[in-house]
Amino acid sequence: MAPKKPVQMLVPDYMERxxxxxxxxxxxxxxxxxxxxxxxxxxxxRNTKDKELTKLFDEHIKRNKTNPSDFN
Known part of the structure; x- marks a missing residue:
């Protein structure tokens, strides 16, 4: 398996505050x-055993099936 490439992000300075x-x-x-x-x-x-979190994940976390990748 190839090593993971670091993800580069631009973050405004004000985000620290x-x-x-x-x-x-x-x-x-x-x-x-x-x-x-x-x-x-x-x-x-998705593999959590916490029932409350499972409910929230089911309601709010969706797979991106239109452009799937390991980063998306």
């Missing part, structure tokens, strides 16, 4: 976002 305030936020800039997770993380989430 960012703290989400959740429901107290007056903006909706993050509404409707999707977060991509890699295949090993997806499998780890």
């Amino acid at each position: 960012f703290a989400c305030i959740g429901s107290a936020c007056e903006d909706t800039c993050c509404s409707g976002w999707t977060v991509t997770i890699d295949k090993p993380t997806y499998k780890q989430y």
Whole structure:
């Protein structure tokens, strides 16, 4: 198996100081976002034994079947 290539990301400097305030936020800039997770993380989430988390995963975590890869 080939070694994993590091994932490069660009992150704005202000993100180091960012703290989400959740429901107290007056903006909706993050509404409707999707977060991509890699295949090993997806499998780890799907294999949890926690019933509450399993329910949340079933409702909110979906496989990307249109462009699948180990990183997406």
